[in-house]
Amino acid sequence: MSTALADRPRRTGAARYRQTLWLLTSRDLKVRYSTSALGYVWSILDPLVMAGIYYFVFQVVFKRSVGEDPYIVFLLSGLLPWMWFNGAVSDSTRAFIREAKLVRSTKIPRTIWVFRLVGSKGIEFALSLPVLALFAVVGRAELHWQVVFLPVAMVMQTVLVAGVGLVVAPLVVFFRDLERATKLALRFLFYASPIIYGTQDLPDELHLLAAFNPLSGIFGLYRAAFFPEQLDLLEVLVGAGMCVVLLVIGLGVFRASERAVLKEI
């Protein structure tokens, strides 16, 4: 045996996992930003245009009675994290299919195919926060101490997106219709989550139901930085529980279907 082979230290599984996850996450970002001159702008533009549309419709046309002022900050503080959730979940429908060749030829832990999406969309979200800050300054929104909940919200959302992705990614390989179903469910969820409104604006009988949507608690935590009244402890606790439950389900589904997924692609 040559010494080069024998002496090479082998790394622990965790270090290798982190390296691979980072490689694929940064690859996603690199591809995104190298293929278009406006790379970063595009990832910001989408939520900005959406925010502009909702602002016009609800503030200018309907003279809204929901949400809080400044409404544009209220909108963006829900829309930006929504873009993370929406982007990662809809991309996870193609997590295996798009990377089929790579999945077939490398032996990396398969959960990475999902977690890299959580990571790259999460990083894009973090990079979009300065835009929110800018609007907050311009709109003269008051910053409260509740801004410390930002990391809590991000951790909860990471757990949630990972859990949903782990369910969706393998199942789409068998049921291609699920790709469309997921798109539809996301559209429904957009209006069912407190993005253009706050959970306080819901009728009383819907409050408990809304708490079971983990996005309610998460968006409440984000918004608390500017609108402390949007924070509802019940929503946060129920939401945290839902996130953990979804992650456990996700890991279960993923483990049960991994073998079959590898055969199928």
Added chain:
Amino acid sequence: MTPTSGPEPVIRVDGVGIRFRRNRRGRRSFKDFFSDSSRRSRPGEFWALRDVSFEVRPGEAIGVVGRNGQGKSTLLKLVAEVILPDTGSVTVSGGVAPLIEITGGFVADLTVRENVYLTAGLHGMRRHEIDERFDEIVDFAEISAFVDTPYKHLSSGMKVRIAFAVISRLEEPVILVDEVLAVGDKAFREKCYARIEQMLADGRTLFLVSHNERDLKRFCARGLYLDKGELVFDGPLDEALARYSSDHPPRPAA
């Protein structure tokens, strides 16, 4: 490099079976893949491999022979651990450099340089290790002038060359080769052969799937002969080839 001398096997395949659906368009129910994988065979499924067991010691060069569809590539993928067996177990101690779908990890929009770091990294190489080998990899592929060109602009020959150069430079003790040498022009193919021979001389273990008798004889001493998903013969390569050609005469009469 004698097959009998190695202490611990690098590859241990024990009672491995794997089944696939016959009809890929067939319907699937949720029940189907939540039920545990046991030995029962369901309608519409077939065993691509069944009860295959063997061990490979460090430094051995093994050729896998058999007709198309007898489970050769499946066996290779199981050893590469990119698919998982339904029964039995595959244990590979030490890393594997799989020359299977070698261009699979390359991203069209990224440059050759970025792709080399990406692919080598995905196979477990560290950054400084790639730094040290980068020039050599690019020289071997003969594309030094194109390192900052997006991968999609390379010719198909260049694509295969850079992919082979990267994977064959992985410092892993086991190399898996699946007919990959059929690609590239003659001069480059010869270079690939030389690289594989050199890796064997370094004490690596080779696992080769090929229909080409000359290639098999050139590298391998031991042969595995697969037929209908079963390991029919495991022994000297010449014997394996003889068994294979007597079961399946190369040129059928009339």
